[in-house]
Amino acid sequence: xxxxxSSQRRGGGYLQRPAPSGLADVIEIILDKGIVxxxxxxxxxxxxxxxxxDARIVIASVDTYLRFAEATNRLDLIEHxxxxxxxxxxxxxxxxxAAKKVGxxxxxxxxxxxxxxxxxxxxPARKSSSRRRSEA
Amino acid sequence: xxxxxxxxxxxxxxxxxYFVYGVVAQAxxxxxxxxxxxxxxPVRSVGHGPVAAVVGEIDLQRTTGRRADLxxxxxxxxxxxxxxxxxxxxxxSVLLDEQSIIEELLAPNEQHFAxxxxxxxxxxxxxxxxxxxxxxxxxxxxxxxxxxxxxxxLTRDLPEEAAYADRVRLGELVAxxxxxxxVLEVEALLDSILPLTAAYSLRSxxxxxxxxxxxxxxxxxxxSEFEDHLEGLAxxxxxxxxxxxxxxxxPYDFVGGDTWG
Numbered sequence: 001x002x003x004x005x006s007s008q009r010r011g012g013g014y015l016q017r018p019a020p021s022g023l024a025d026v027i028e029i030i031l032d033k034g035i036v037x038x039x040x041x042x043x044x045x046x047x048x049x050x051x052x053x054d055a056r057i058v059i060a061s062v063d064t065y066l067r068f069a070e071a072t073n074r075l076d077l078i079e080h081x082x083x084x085x086x087x088x089x090x091x092x093x094x095x096x097x098a099a100k101k102v103g104x105x106x107x108x109x110x111x112x113x114x115x116x117x118x119x120x121x122x123x124p125a126r127k128s129s130s131r132r133r134s135e136a
Numbered sequence: 137x138x139x140x141x142x143x144x145x146x147x148x149x150x151x152x153x154y155f156v157y158g159v160v161a162q163a164x165x166x167x168x169x170x171x172x173x174x175x176x177x178p179v180r181s182v183g184h185g186p187v188a189a190v191v192g193e194i195d196l197q198r199t200t201g202r203r204a205d206l207x208x209x210x211x212x213x214x215x216x217x218x219x220x221x222x223x224x225x226x227x228x229s230v231l232l233d234e235q236s237i238i239e240e241l242l243a244p245n246e247q248h249f250a251x252x253x254x255x256x257x258x259x260x261x262x263x264x265x266x267x268x269x270x271x272x273x274x275x276x277x278x279x280x281x282x283x284x285x286x287x288x289x290l291t292r293d294l295p296e297e298a299a300y301a302d303r304v305r306l307g308e309l310v311a312x313x314x315x316x317x318x319v320l321e322v323e324a325l326l327d328s329i330l331p332l333t334a335a336y337s338l339r340s341x342x343x344x345x346x347x348x349x350x351x352x353x354x355x356x357x358x359x360s361e362f363e364d365h366l367e368g369l370a371x372x373x374x375x376x377x378x379x380x381x382x383x384x385x386x387p388y389d390f391v392g393g394d395t396w397g
Contacts, residue, residue: 018382070296072307
């Protein structure tokens, strides 16, 4: 991103200042954001529906609770850590934690978009527009 | 708004449309010469009164939403944001022709867009994410709550399929304890940060480590102070909380209706 280059990490380095160059970062920044043009005057594009996936996750579900319990019980790795250094366990936990994040829907959206990447084939477009004048 | 007529998809008799990136103030040279966007198409402005839509032609037959398209869209907006105020339009918004751009987008919203651009002038968006260090806060939760500790000790050495109800209960209590913790931490973080910002917009998030995801609008003249403050804050909380700052980016989160209070 162009703006980004003017400002990079400074100071003590505790604040992460990543340049949002990856696809995941870009999606995170733009997902569902911006001025919304009335659907009745917009032209439908192929592929756009992938971006409208609701990123909000329902917390209060049994499945989510089980994941929280699982994460809590992984604490045993630290408490009964045997011979391995603590840092190594924490590092492993964070890696496995990242792979099991509750926010699976966002990841799904990213994956879906990435899978179409560099896909130059032309698909049948919706040559239709839900163009309609309001007659109110 | 309830539909007043039956929606009927009309066949579009062209393969070309205009991808709309955002809205800027109409001024000569506002869109940099040679700027290209989605599909490599040149980016230009279509003006009406004080405002202009920044657009590029697009092939309607082509699949959009690929990596290159998303990156191109965000690069165009960041380029525009680096040289003045821009109000981003949601990714994937395409209008048929210049007449639509003027009549459907700009003319009905001219005053609104002009006011929006005034508010965005001289400001930039930063996205701040605060995350708990998972192992630290879970340890705190287990230590602080006797019932969580009991269920943790009861279930941790059992196979996954055993003690199902106890594990659900454990997870529920942990989730609630984290939420309580979150409320306090978020309040403290926002109290520390918001005095340096012009506006903010909370973003949704989830997960054990999730604490705060917020878009911040910062005056250019306070940017250094803001960045220094966050650096100090990150150092102060780093044992329990990680802070991640992305930006400046175009003000995607500050063009809706409710963030200006």
